[in-house]
Amino acid sequence: MSESVLLDEESTPLDLRLSDAELDRVRDHVTDFIADQVDAAGAEGAVLGLSGGIDSTTVAYLAVEALGAENLRGLVMPGSVNTDENMSDAERVAMELGIEYDVIEIEPIAEAFYDALPEATDAKMAESNVRVRVRAVLNYFAANADDRLVLGTGNRSEALTGYFTKYGDQAVDCNPIGTLYKQQVRQLAAHVGVPHDLVMKTPSAEMWTGQTDEEEMGLDYDTLDAVLALHIDGPLSTAATVRALDVTEEQVARVEELYESSKHKRAMPPAPADLTL
Numbered sequence: 117m118s119e120s121v122l123l124d125e126e127s128t129p130l131d132l133r134l135s136d137a138e139l140d141r142v143r144d145h146v147t148d149f150i151a152d153q154v155d156a157a158g159a160e161g162a163v164l165g166l167s168g169g170i171d172s173t174t175v176a177y178l179a180v181e182a183l184g185a186e187n188l189r190g191l192v193m194p195g196s197v198n199t200d201e202n203m204s205d206a207e208r209v210a211m212e213l214g215i216e217y218d219v220i221e222i223e224p225i226a227e228a229f230y231d232a233l234p235e236a237t238d239a240k241m242a243e244s245n246v247r248v249r250v251r252a253v254l255n256y257f258a259a260n261a262d263d264r265l266v267l268g269t270g271n272r273s274e275a276l277t278g279y280f281t282k283y284g285d286q287a288v289d290c291n292p293i294g295t296l297y298k299q300q301v302r303q304l305a306a307h308v309g310v311p312h313d314l315v316m317k318t319p320s321a322e323m324w325t326g327q328t329d330e331e332e333m334g335l336d337y338d339t340l341d342a343v344l345a346l347h348i349d350g351p352l353s354t355a356a357t358v359r360a361l362d363v364t365e366e367q368v369a370r371v372e373e374l375y376e377s378s379k380h381k382r383a384m385p386p387a388p389a390d391l392t393l
């Protein structure tokens with residue numbers, strides 16, 4: 117499929133699309149990366165969580181190219197919020213790729229945490245983050261037992277905005293698509309043969325019913341990616357970004373706020389400076 121069908125020209129403030137030749141290079145680069153990571157660790161393969169979403173599906177396709185289907189294991193981990201459609205899409209991906217996979221219901225595990233600290237369940241984000249962290253524990257349980265690496269599915273847009281759960285979906289051994297903005301992940305997905313309905317799916321963390329990334333962040337991905345590329349990664353001032361993209365100052369400020377407030381998620385936990393004793 118041509119990448120031109122993926123993005124709505126009218127709503128794309130900055131064209132970050134990669135050419136087919138560039139997508140070929142990215143595909144090779146990422147598959148080499150995955151193979152090198154597993155090799156360098158002396159590991160037997162990899163595991164990853166399959167959500168039926170674009171990011172995990174794309175990483176699964178690339179990991180099978182890199183490692184072979186026999187060396188990738190998928191974990192489909194439905195919780196109370198996941199739709200049946202997403203969970204059956206996750207299984208469809210595993211079957212299509214011919215990888216071994218497990219379906220693990222996480223709600224009983226999450227419930228044990230809620231029972232242990234009932235008052236914390238009043239904080240809805242904290243409660244939702246438990247499910248994300250339960251999946252991380254299961255990924256590492258499976259990886260550790262079989263000498264495999266945990267593949268992450270984080271992309272550049274999520275990393276720069278802190279749009280992930282600390283020590284949850286970010287608790288991984290490497291991030292194969294970590295340098296790509298979300299709209300480029302979508303393009304790469306189409307390029308490597310991910311089914312069209314999955315390529316076009318609305319991104320959601322599925323932490324509560326009806327959640328979408330774009331609604332929670334207050335920006336659509338095309339705008340977010342463009343501001344990240346020009347203003348956060350790039351050199352343009354707020355005023356120049358507003359002029360270049362026809363976005364508002366408030367939108368640029370929102371991206372800055374997401375970026376600044378999530379710096380702690382992109383750094384190792386700090387310790388005091390060394391004292392000379």
Ligand SMILES: Nc1ncnc2c1ncn2[C@@H]1O[C@H](COP(=O)(O)OP(=O)(O)OC[C@H]2O[C@@H]([n+]3cccc(C(=O)O)c3)[C@H](O)[C@@H]2O)[C@@H](O)[C@H]1O
Pocket residue numbers: 241245248274278279280281282283284285320321322323329332380
């Ligand atoms: N300044 C600071 N310096 C050091 N640490 C700081 C800190 N501020 C908070 N913290 C720590 O970070 C914690 C808050 O971070 P965290 O637990 O991550 O929680 P938080 O950032 O509040 O929420 C997670 C966000 O990521 C989104 N998400 C999560 C999972 C998956 C996806 C997806 O796209 O699939 C999206 C979710 O919708 C939500 O917007 C605090 O409890 C505190 O421990």
Ligand SMILES: Nc1ncnc2c1ncn2[C@@H]1O[C@H](COP(=O)(O)OP(=O)(O)OP(=O)(O)O)[C@@H](O)[C@H]1O
Pocket residue numbers: 164165166167168169170171172173191192193194195198251269285317318319320321322
């Ligand atoms: N129900 C689930 N079962 C297994 N893994 C999951 C589940 N939900 C989330 N994950 C893992 O957490 C990751 C982060 O979720 P995220 O929503 O950002 O990515 P995605 O679902 O793959 O794509 P999208 O952002 O387009 O929805 C997923 O890629 C997947 O690895």
Ligand SMILES: [Mg+2]
Pocket residue numbers: 167169170319320321322
């Ligand atoms: Mg998702």
